[in-house]
Amino acid sequence: MKDPVFVAFSTQKGGAGKTTLTVLMASYLYYVRGMKVLVVDCDxxxxxxxxxxDRDVEILKINKTFLRNFNELRRRTQCDPYPILIAKPEDALARVQARIEAGHEYDIVLFDLPGTINNPGVAKTVSLMDYLFCPVAADKLILESSLAFAMKVRDEIMTLNGSSVKEMYMVWNLVDAREKTDLYDRYEEVFEEQMLQTLKTRLPDTKxxxxxxxxxxxxxxxxxxxxxxxxxxxxxxxxVDLVNEILGIIKL
Structure with missing residues (x-):
């Protein structure tokens, strides 16, 4: 049995998109690519x-179109929905390891973590990820917060003895098509000065x-x-561009 890859979209600022990106990547990898996925909700x-x-399950009871699409997906894939494990950050890794030891196999485990990096339990869990992706937007508060988070992870988490983090990347989210491309290029120069890598894929701000x-x-x-x-x-x-770029980085 191979070890799964531990991945987290993580930042300390609400509204940057970490939960949305976690769900979208999990659903695409599991339902479209057929990968074995576990989502760990530590938020x-x-x-x-x-x-x-829970909302999705309630909608199944009410919306006939949603139910029909769900039943058609299950018929085609012969799979139940991917599991969501609920755990406090300090308990998350032990809970995941227990599932693996019980015989559950996963290609990737996606963690949704709280942004309170000063919490020892959160910091320890972050340090045991294989790859970290930090969503950032061209909003002053989000930008400053995400940059501060990434620098703290770089300086205080990735340098810990026993840290498993191989790479960390900034991820442009909520990109406004009306803004000039060179705005993001200039921000990326700042990231590079701080020795922070950035994914090539930029996600648009779309409803x-x-x-x-x-x-x-x-x-x-x-x-x-x-x-x-x-x-x-x-x-x-x-x-799809984002998923393919990340899969190339984490070698799945």
Whole structure:
């Protein structure tokens, strides 16, 4: 049995997109690529991904289109929805290891972590990731917060004895098409000065990233724990580019 790769989209600023990117990557890898995925929701106390799964399950009971698409997916893949493990950050690795020792196999384990890096339990869990991806947006508060987070991880986490982090990358999210490209290039020069790498893929600011199932609308769904991102909404989202770039980095 091979060891899974531990990956986290992590930052300390809410609204940067770490939970959304975790869900979208998990759903795409599992439902489209057929990889064995475990999601670990450590974002105590709100547990946002678990709440999203609960909402999805409730929508199954109400929305016939959502239910039909879900049943068709299960018929085609012969798979149940990917598991979501709820754990406090300090307990997360032990809980994952227990599942692996019990015989569960995973290609990738995606962690949704709280942004309180000063918490010893969070810091320890971050240090045991294989790869970290830090979402950042061209918003002053998000930019400063994400940069401070990444520098703290670089200086205080990746240097720890026993740290498993191989690489960390900044990820441009919520990119406004009206902004000049050289704005992001200049920011990336700052990242490079701080010895921080940046993914080539830049994700656009588009409402589709927030489109979930609803109780009464028979519309295409992009963000869901029970369905993959709708094919018609993938075009222009750059999500597939992001997934392919990350898979190349983590060698899956």
């Amino acid at each position: 105590y106390p709100q547990y946002s991904i678990k709440e999203m799964r 589709r990233y927030r489109r979930e199932g609803s109780k009464d609308a028979a519309r295409a769904v992009f963000r869901s724990t029970l369905l993959p991102p709708d094919k018609t909404l993938l075009k222009g989202s750059r999500l």
